[in-house]
Amino acid sequence: MKIASVSDLHVESSVNRRAVAAMSSHLEALAPDVLLVLGDLCNGIHDVGNVLAGFDKIGKRRIYVPGNHELWSGDGDARATYYRTLPEIAAQAGFEMPIDAPVVVDHVACVGTMGWYDGTFADPSVDAARLAEKEFEGRSLLDRHRVRWRSGSGSTLGDCEIADMLLADLRDQLAAVPEACGTIIGAVHVVPHPTLLGPRWERDAAMRYFRAFQGSSRLGDALASDPRVRHVFAGHNHERIDAYAGGISWHLAPLGNLKPGDAFDPSRHVAVVDVD
Ligand SMILES: [Fe+2]
Ligand SMILES: [Fe+2]
Structure with missing residues (x-):
């Protein structure tokens, strides 16, 4: 079974839009059995349906996992956007979103979540109180201003509470994988393993922050707690990385924010694996 994964399309720029059109043609020719589209398609939800619809001929099954940029809606209810609005938009475009249950394709199960950051990748040299500011030398983490998760009672959720909630979804899906599935693939937006953080994250104080x-x-x-998980695909960190650690192959193949003159490059912008 051929699995192809793309992420971080960021279609706000014309360079990226041209690259996404080329990506779609490439994927159509590649004809994967399963296509994973792993978030950061655009800022806010308004273009999500159009972007996903551009891939509607690709793959027998198509799976969408949102990124943090889709939640930049400013309406103050990221939870409703993630759990209600985006699954509806995805379904209309022919995509499935794993939330309560894995997506099962023959004998392969796909579990997935956007995931969130919880401080587990914090550089030990950075003070925890400084991290809470989400700002370093004038550079601000934009999620801080543009994404608001609320609890059922209306209070604002902190990062660890959001991370816990999305992690619980992933665990529930793993627990619900049928016995008959010998292989599980993971599909997340944020980085799930330190092997997917390259050396640039140690480069200077800002990157360490x-x-x-x-x-x-x-x-x-x-x-990694389930030995049937063989491949995990992610996004969010705009680096092309394939790595093997802890019995799992980890893959990052984001489009990222292309510069003028850049173009779609299948070797950098699509991760493809065959699973049996
Ligand atoms: Fe991104
Ligand atoms: Fe992201």
């Missing part, structure tokens, strides 16, 4: 907001090692630990 923002490393904390790349994801959560607890996602990787949950995935």
Whole structure:
């Protein structure tokens, strides 16, 4: 079974929009059995349906996992956007979103979540109180201003509470994988394992600061707890990385924020694996 994964399309720029059109043609020719689209398609929800619909001929099954950028809606209810609005938009575009249950394709189960950051990737040299500011030398983490998760009672959820909630979804899906599935693949937006953080995250004080907001090692630990998990695909960190650690192959193949003159490159912008 051929699995292809893309992420971080960021279609706000014309360079990225051209690359996404080329990506769609490439994926159509590649003809994977399962296509994973792992978030950060656009800022807010308004273009999500259009972007997903551009991939509607690709793959026998298509799976969408939102990224933090889709939650930049400003309406103050990221929880409703994630659990209600985005699954509806995805379904209309022919995509499935794993939330309560895995997506099962023959004998392969796909478990997934956007995931959130919880401080487990924080550089030990960075003070915890400084991290709570989400700002370093004038550079601000934009999620802080643009994403608001609320509890059932209306109070604002902190990062660890959001991470716990999404991690619980992942664990529930793993627990619900049918016995007949010999292989599980993971699909997350944020970084689930430190092997997907390249050396650039140690490069300077700013990178060491923002490393904390790349994801959560607890996602990787949950995935590694099931020996049937063979491949995990992610996004969020705009680096092309394939790595093997803890019995799992980890893959990042984001489009990211292309520069003028850049173009779609299948070797960098699509991760493809065959699973049996
Ligand atoms: Fe991104
Ligand atoms: Fe992201």
